Amino acid sequence: MTELSMTQLLIFSGILGLVIGSFLSMLTWRLPRIMMLEEEAQFKEISVGGSKCPQCDTNLPWYRLIPLFSWLASKGKCHNCKTKISPRYPLIETATATLTIACMWQFGLTADGIAATLFSWILIAIFVIDYEHQLILDNLSLPLLWLGLLFNSQNLFATPVDAIWGAAIGYLLLWIVFHAFKLTTGKEGMGYGDFKLLAALGAWFGFIALPQIILIAAVTSILLGVIGMVLKTRDRDTPMAFGPFLALGGWATLFLGPNIF
Structure with a gap:
C-alpha cells in the first residue's frame, strides 16, 4: 500500500x-x-x-x-x-x-489521511441520519468524539490540550444557546445530539476552530432555509436538522484548516 x-x-x-x-x-x-x-x-x-x-x-x-x-x-x-x-x-x-x-x-x-477518512465516514452517517430523522445518535457522535481525542493525543489536527478544551467548550456553547433560547421563547431550538456533535468536532480540531464551524453551520442553514421559503418548498415553522450543517463546518475545517476567515 x-x-x-x-x-x-x-x-x-x-x-x-x-x-x-x-x-x-x-x-x-x-x-x-x-x-x-x-x-x-x-x-x-x-x-x-x-x-x-x-x-x-x-x-x-x-x-x-x-x-x-x-x-x-x-x-x-x-x-x-x-x-x-x-x-x-x-x-x-x-x-x-x-x-x-x-x-x-x-x-x-498517512496517519492524518487515515484519521481524516474515518472522520468523514462517521460524519456521513451522522449527516444522513440527522437529515432524514432529525436524530443524532450517541452510537455515532460519542465514538467520533473519543476518536478525535485519541488521534490528537498524537497532535494530528490539534494539541491534546486544545482537543480537550474543544470538546468541553463545544458542548457548553450549544448547551448555553439551547437554554437561553428555551428561557426566552419557551421552545427547544435544538437537541442534545447537536451539543455532542459540536463537542466531537471540537475534539478533532480544537477550540480555536469552533467559532468557524458554528459560523459556517449558521450561515448555510439560514441560506438554505431562506431559499426553501422563497421556493415554497418548506414552511418557516418546519424544523430543520442542524447536524448536517455542523458536519459541513467540520469538513470545511478538515480540508481548509481552522483559520478560513
Whole structure:
C-alpha cells in the first residue's frame, strides 16, 4: 500500500469509498429503525436480514448489490417489481467515495489521511441520519468524539490540550444557546445530539476552530432555509436538522484548516 502511486491510491480509495458507502447507506437506513423497535423479531429482521426491496420484499442477489453500478444498471428500479429505488443509496456511495478520495489526495496514506477518512465516514452517517430523522445518535457522535481525542493525543489536527478544551467548550456553547433560547421563547431550538456533535468536532480540531464551524453551520442553514421559503418548498415553522450543517463546518475545517476567515 505504501508503494502505490498517487493515481493508484486514488483509484483504490474510490473503490473502497464506494464499498464503505454501500455499508453506510444500509447502516443509516437500519440503525434509526433498530433504535425505535421494541419487538425482538422485528429487531432481528432489520438488524441481520439481507437486503430486500422495501416494496415487494424480494431478496437482492449479490450482483444487485454492487455499489453505484447496480443502481445505474437497473436504471434505479427494482428488478422484480420495477418500483423506483431511492437515489439516497448512490448518493451516499458517491459522497463517501468522493470524500475518501479527497482525504487521500490531501493527506496521503498517512496517519492524518487515515484519521481524516474515518472522520468523514462517521460524519456521513451522522449527516444522513440527522437529515432524514432529525436524530443524532450517541452510537455515532460519542465514538467520533473519543476518536478525535485519541488521534490528537498524537497532535494530528490539534494539541491534546486544545482537543480537550474543544470538546468541553463545544458542548457548553450549544448547551448555553439551547437554554437561553428555551428561557426566552419557551421552545427547544435544538437537541442534545447537536451539543455532542459540536463537542466531537471540537475534539478533532480544537477550540480555536469552533467559532468557524458554528459560523459556517449558521450561515448555510439560514441560506438554505431562506431559499426553501422563497421556493415554497418548506414552511418557516418546519424544523430543520442542524447536524448536517455542523458536519459541513467540520469538513470545511478538515480540508481548509481552522483559520478560513
